[in-house]
Amino acid sequence: MPKDNHANVFVISAPSGAGKTTLISKLLKEFPRLDFSISTTTRQPRQGETNGRDYHFVDKNQFKKEIDTGNFLEYASIHGNYYGTTLKSAQRVLKTGRDLLLDVDVQGCESIQEKWGEEPVYIFILPPSFAELKNRLLLRGTESTDTLKTRLTNAAKELAKYKLYNYLVINDDLELAYQELRAIYLASRYTTQYRKELAEKLLIDFHTQTTLQSQNRQLDLNDTT
Numbered sequence: 001m002p003k004d005n006h007a008n009v010f011v012i013s014a015p016s017g018a019g020k021t022t023l024i025s026k027l028l029k030e031f032p033r034l035d036f037s038i039s040t041t042t043r044q045p046r047q048g049e050t051n052g053r054d055y056h057f058v059d060k061n062q063f064k065k066e067i068d069t070g071n072f073l074e075y076a077s078i079h080g081n082y083y084g085t086t087l088k089s090a091q092r093v094l095k096t097g098r099d100l101l102l103d104v105d106v107q108g109c110e111s112i113q114e115k116w117g118e119e120p121v122y123i124f125i126l127p128p129s130f131a132e133l134k135n136r137l138l139l140r141g142t143e144s145t146d147t148l149k150t151r152l153t154n155a156a157k158e159l160a161k162y163k164l165y166n167y168l169v170i171n172d173d174l175e176l177a178y179q180e181l182r183a184i185y186l187a188s189r190y191t192t193q194y195r196k197e198l199a200e201k202l203l204i205d206f207h208t209q210t211t212l213q214s215q216n217r218q219l220d221l222n223d224t225t
């Protein structure tokens with residue numbers, strides 16, 4: 001994976017309406033060291049969404065051109081539109097050494113797993129029930145009857161893929177779900193993979209010291225350096 005050793009990559013997915021955007025916004029706000037790759041999409045902007053901040057909004061021709069140029073790390077057709085992560089937008093974050101967050105659907109998750117294997121942390125956010133998911137999508141008021149149906153039908157297929165992920169966060173009570181997501185984010189800094197370099201440095205220190213001591217044949221317990 002083309003990243004700085006001290007950065008983690010998080011791949012987060014959820015059925016539409018489960019609360020992923022809400023939870024991610026809280027995480028980004030609390031941890032400035034985490035940044036997300038801005039995806040490209042052919043979907044129309046929603047009220048309040050800004051081009052270049054929420055997504056790069058493009059038309060189908062532009063998206064296809066980017067596919068042909070090989071610009072995408074991954075892309076997928078989702079709920080009737082194209083969505084993709086460009087290499088450029090992922091690199092923008094990785095170059096700074098910050099943790100990278102990829103907000104992708106389950107197809108995107110599968111593509112990232114093919115490319116980057118087990119190194120990223122894969123998190124799936126789930127709604128507490130079908131009725132609650134439908135209710136949230138209705139209350140959000142962003143979908144037409146048709147797109148609402150598509151998103152709910154696709155939710156069942158997406159849920160079936162839960163085993164792709166390392167962590168499952170059930171977003172019933174928002175604050176509780178956020179605490180779970182936050183704990184996952186923090187725990188990733190203490191994994192053996194992440195702390196390997198530190199452990200290797202310690203090993204060298206211990207090895208050097210024990211070798212020196214065996215050369216001097218005795219431990220100098222007064223020397224605390």
Ligand code: ADP
Pocket residue numbers: 014015016017018019020021022023136137139140171172173174175177
């Ligand atoms: P997603 O990004 O997964 O599609 P959103 O973050 O847009 O979902 O959330 C969908 C709607 O549900 C939004 O109106 C949001 O305010 C609301 N929402 C998110 N989490 C909860 C929750 N735990 N309880 C009730 N409503 C929630």
Ligand code: 5GP
Pocket residue numbers: 012013014015016039040043074075076078079083084085103104105106107108109
């Ligand atoms: P929405 O239209 O609700 O913003 O997003 C619909 C779906 O597209 C969500 O599941 C979201 O995670 C996914 N998505 C957003 N950006 C990308 C991307 O770059 N790649 C992939 N594969 N999915 C994305």
